[in-house]
Amino acid sequence: MTCSVPPTPNSPRHSIEEMEDGTSQLPLEKSLQKLLDRRRANSTLRSLTINSSQQVDFSSNDFLSLSKSPALRAAILAEQATSNLPLGSGGSRLLDGNSRYAEDLEQDIAAFHRAPAGLLFNSGFDANAGFYACVPQPGDFIVYDEFIHASVHDGMRLSRAANRIPFCHNSVEDLQRVLEDCVHSSQTLREGRSHVLIAVEAVYSMDGDLAPLTAIVDIVEAVLPRGCGYVVVDEAHSTGVIGPNGRGLVCELGLEKRIFARLHTFGKALAGNGAIMLCSPLIRHYLINYARPLIYTTFMSYPALVAIRASYTLLMNGHTNSLAAHVRLLVDNLFRELRSVQLPAVTELLQVPSECPSSPIFSIQAAEPKSLARYLQEKGFMVRAVVPPTVPEGTSRVRVCLHAGNTIPETKALVVHMKKWATLQARGRGISCTMAERETEKARL
Ligand SMILES: Cc1ncc(COP(=O)(O)O)c(C=O)c1O
Incomplete structure (x- = not known):
């Protein structure tokens, strides 16, 4: 069915502007061009570049x-040959995209990171955005490091938790101040009827500094009533390079049981794509029901899953x-x-x-x-x-x-x-x- 609305004399068609190079610009494009020009003037304009393999x-x-690792290439080819999987995806994980192969992979990765369960997502961005959009409930608080990744911000924007408070980067003192303010301001929190999610990264991508994670967990447990504090750690930049066999900072510090959820992404040190949210079986089930970036998207294709299996094999067997x-x-x-x-x-x-x-x-x-x-x-x-x-x-x-x-x-x-x-x-x-x-x-x- 087509929907055709006849143009009126003042319709946008009449305000299309001819450019010097003979192209034309629609009114919306003109507004967007102004924003790009502003970025250019501030030297903050972003553009795509093509990497030179010579550098x-x-x-x-x-x-x-x-x-570029021959070992990874060989592991991928071997896995592809033995598993004899289809090439495509099949659909959303909620429909035809799921498989025994994906479920075994996520169980093995979760066990490797010493977590009870895990849920694969197409990307770390999807996992963070989906998690923060649906896990915090109305009346809950999200307290986050001021340098937290954009994907957490996008998730928070969609969240029903209206209380979102930053703390100074890596400052345990400021985190304590923010948490104490939350407790003072919220009767439901004092009564243990609302919750605080604390969002941090293991390694911050712009400075490469580590979160003082043990001190963060200690202060959360000390300030918040029991069962009210939930630390969530994004291990995007620590996966593969920190902790025993690259298990990440949480495993390095032995904090597995005191962390609510962890994100490991495969796009950085693991040379792949996708991510896993490590959590309890209940949170996994909840995410399957409520995380929209998981539900309404085609799941990763089998070759992507094979590549993830292969890179984890290299972590698990100590090659890395x-x-x-x-x-x-x-x-x-x-x-x-x-x-x-x-x-x-x-x-x-x-x-x-x-x-x-x-x-x-x-x-x-x-x-x-x-x-x-x-x-x-x-x-x-x-x-x-x-x-x-x-x-x-x-x-x-x-x-x-x-x-x-x-x-x-x-x-x-x-x-x-x-x-x-x-x-x-x-x-x-x-x-x-x-x-x-x-x-x-x-x-x-
Ligand atoms: C800290 C952090 N979290 C999440 C992401 C998103 O991960 P992905 O690249 O898998 O979407 C990134 C990627 O830049 C990141 O740096």
Whole structure:
């Protein structure tokens, strides 16, 4: 059936604008163009880029370099051959998309992470958005780290829990203050009739810093009445690289029984797609009934499930342990190289973390991150500038991710070029170096 409404003399057709290049712009497009122009003017316009395989990867989340691993390729092909599965998906998991293969996989992954149950989602974004939209109930609170991922924000927006309160990033003191405020303001909470979900990440993607998870759990249990606090941990960036055999931070700290739910994603260190929400069997059943991004979408295809099975096999049989150890070695090395820079002209322009990160992510705050990233890219190193709105104003940085496929000479060369960039910038800005400093710098380069 078609619905045709005849255009009136003042219909939008009449306000289509001819552009200089001969194309036309609809009124809505004109409004959207203004927003894009505003972003361009603020230097916050996003665009898609195509990666050059020639560059050394210091940018992707492929921390274990599994996407190029012959071992993973072989494991996928072997699994594909023995399982003899169809290629497509079949539909939503609620209809024809589910299978014994998917259910066995999610049980095995849950057991590996020492969780009672788990539910596979097409992506970590879907899992977070679906979980936060439906699990918190009216009258409940969601208390979240101010740097929590966008997918949690999207879920919260759809949630029926109206009380959503941020706490200062990784500050246990501020979390305590927020939780105490919740208790004071809510009789139902004091009476144990409402609940607080506390949303944190194991490793924060922009700074690579770890959540003080044990202290967070301790304070939640101390402040909230029994049964009222529910800590939910997003392990997107810790999966595969932290904890025994890459089980994540919760397992590393032995907190499995004190955490309400955990998200592990497969798109980063595991070189795949999709995610699992680890939880109790009851929460799993609830999500199957209420999480819309699970219900109203076609489930992952079998080859995607096969790839997940294969990467977990490499975690389970210990193959990835030496890869994760090499990444830690590189992180240490990069930190020492960067901290060894003594030149004030350089240290003024590059702010290196004061402590060695415990994850593969390094954040180097720079006066001109886009210029630094461009310079390093021209020298053959793929790093990216991260600027607002992705990070708060005043914290623009270059994000460097280390991978099992990187080498010590590559990290040393990266630092040499960072110093060269900073020295050039310092000269351009008239930041003076003493004669002795210049000599030391020359000797280093
Ligand atoms: C912390 C965090 N949570 C969730 C996600 C979403 O995961 P996925 O890429 O599987 O959608 C990401 C991805 O960027 C993330 O960084």
